[in-house]
Amino acid sequence: MDHLGLWIAGFLTLGIYSFLYRDNPWYKLSESIFIGVSAGYWVVTEFWQNFVGKFWDQKGDDPWLWIGAVLGLMMLMRLFPKIGWISRWPLAFVVGATSGFWMMNYLTTNCMAQVQATIIPLLGLGYEASAVMIFSNIVLVVGTFCGVAYFFFSKAHTGVFGATARVGVWTIMVTFGAMFALTIMNRMSLLIGRTSFIFGEWLGLIR
């Protein structure tokens, strides 16, 4: 069975990669198998781990689970147009609960902590910092301020404010370039993993 599994994995891997040449029946077959298996996998995972594991096995121990189950059933009413309005209540509960849960977390880590970390001296006599650190601090402060200015929607981007926003968007683009590079690194890592599987585990060509 190991041999069969290796060959199926190799066949499907190369089938998906054949899309790089052009769309072809081999890719379509691999795509269809992937979609079907993934849909089935999620159904099985959600049923056994969430419904059975989280609710059915524990329904006697924790009465709060019944409230969750009722809300879940109400959510499914969306599939029936006449009573679809019932699903708005559990959706409102989910959106409201997660908003309340996240509001303080985001304010703390994404807002206040970031403002605090940006309040730094840029330079000064006796301030022990190398030229690189001073330049880095200036870029950090100017980039942060101008970036926030770009996303300020209450004022048109004209005049000095417009120039500030333009510096902000340049900073954002440079950041995106760096993020693009990191993502290329990530995608290459995944490709290396698959290539290592093909030449190593499957064909045994790597010593």
Added chain:
Amino acid sequence: MKTRVIEIGVLVVAAVGCVIAYLGKPNIFGWHSGFVFSPTVSLIIIVLIGVSLLWMLIRTLQNRLVGRRIVFLYVGIAISLPLFMSITQNIVVSENVRDVYTALDELDPGEKVLVSFDYDPPSAPELQPMAEAFLAECFKRKLKVIIIGLWPMGPIQANMAIDTVMERMGLDSTQLVYGVDYCNLGYQAGNEFVIQRMGTSFEAMFGNDVRGTPYREVPLVKNVKNFSNIDYSFNLSSGFVGTVEWVQVAVSRYGLRLGAGNTAVQAPTVYPYLRAGLLTGLLAGMNGAAEFEKLTDFKGKATIFMLSQTFSHVIVIAFIIIGNVAFFRGGRKTALKGGSE
């Protein structure tokens, strides 16, 4: 028709080649034991690839553009050939990676480390080497490791990592005892709400470990109530739910000391937390994994794959230059679509 015949012919040849290579594996007929290029051959290949890239640049300057499939072919070569090369790459350890190592250094034997495996097999090439090196360092320092997962496949990846570490370190189950030296509490659905609940009670979220043992009967965790009993935590993640949620809930609300190992794509979203002092160290991508392997002297797949990573980056840079040359010489549309179907 002719193209179709050529395509089918190439497919048949490739299929036959795969069958021969597979049958020749050491554990089947043993016709070959794999291939390694000597340093000389490796250098010759590198020079040949460099010359061909230069030739492509010259062609581009002459307005004879490179097709999309040629770029794919070169990337494939850049990824594949280094796997057969015997040359190695020098790895320089960065400060963020060193901070993770220093954090482990500050712990005493017997102290508890919580490791959260929040990724699945697609992210394994980057995160699995990090996991193995981190666990190996923990076991070397006699730290007690508690494993959880907020992604379904996470605990399974953890088991695979432990198996690899035990094999590499020559440990058996009597030297590294499950339930005493480490334990795996398994996967729990609920994303960030699981982290929130763990702030008050681990047992409420993980009633049993992966082996079905009740929480209170696992010696390692029976006295572990919540985050206040954890000395250091390390999160391996590749998306949602991951390091961002751990920082926003566990670190900001409960003051947990947290280090992270992320895929390269997620690292930029985590750098602001590193800068604000909310994270103690970060391993970013395969590069971070290779650096940590070097620090801990646990050479694994990340170190081996770094050469392929470097080659692919050089190829990408070369084609960015070639692409920009084409862009500035001709129109934008021609530069993008030239040479493709």
Added chain:
Amino acid sequence: MIASGCTAGAERFGSYLKLATLATFLIPIVGFSAFAQENSVVSADSVAVATVAPVTSLVVEDYRYDDGENLALTWVPSIDDQPVGGKVVGYEIFQITDSGEPEKIADVLPGVSSFLATGLHAGASYRFYVTARAETSSAPSVISAALTPHREWINWGLWNLMLTALVVGGSVMFFIETARRGHELFVRKIAGLEAVDEAIGRATEMGRPILYIPGIQDMDDVQTLASLTILGRVAEHAATYDIRIRMPVSRSLVMTAARETIKAAYQAAGRPDAYNEDMVNYVTDEQFGYVAAVDGIMVRERPATVFLLGAFFAESLILAETGNSVGAIQIAGTARPAQLPFFIAACDFTLIGEELFAASAYLSGEPKSLGSLKGQDVGKGVAMVAIVLGVVAATLYALTGAAWLQAFGDWLVAMFTIAS
């Protein structure tokens, strides 16, 4: 002789009295020491003879801002607790509840002078003592007075977080109310929005469908909600110009919501007969399975326009590149920073981050969306002002050394520091 006898007797009685007094003190100490050895059989060898000095000044206080489950202990370490040559090897913390039975709750290392007792019950009464341990002896401290941990309903240590939340939240509510009353709220022009109409026009000219991808997250993600708002506008135009919409989705709830949105848009455009619920179909929840299916649709149906608006992850580049390769005009928007670089590189127009929500507010004109946008701008304004003031103060202090600048800068930093 009688006198000497009396004297001797008095002396003996005095000795007995002294012995009795000594015993009165020794017996409890011995007894506690026996308990301190976890109720084991107290043998002559293990009876604690206090050769190590106990800790002093044990103070127990209610731990502030908790649910009544913590008490904070502090003490002055034993005089025998020295870094070099000290006798103390550690301290044991004991807790006595109403039942009166002492229970050891922790061991701490020498040099430590504080401990947080956790897992207590609000309203119950607790006493503590700390035993200094040497190699062969131990010395318990005086038992603390009984203390009851209290529950605090509000964590006043986070007052600055509460103030920030009130300012931002209050601004949002204020502007929502302002918008509801009909006041016009200014929102600056967003570049990508003009391209929406242009893209729909292109699809009309080419007679090819519009492909709309609302991201891969569910209805609880605000980006999906913003995307569906924009979908309404796109669907209304598509109905007017008789363009087919193709919308594969990866969440079943999004499918039903999208069908409702498109149906309402077709009705608003006066084309209810042209609506077909097969315009929206569910593919799979699995990320790359969904991507494979969408790629196949792009290559086979070759849409003229592709909208990629919502929450995307790793599949963003695959979708954008495939759309680019079939020659479609692509308009993208997401609030996930990691995916924006790919959209900017491969798409014709990109709504960066919050511009997606601004576009949704702008197009819908809904008071709640517009008010939220304006309220958030207040928060951004506060952050910008704080950064400028703080950086100027910190830099001027570094240049001049003026104490008031340092004090002002520290105050400003403290305003944005969250106590843990």
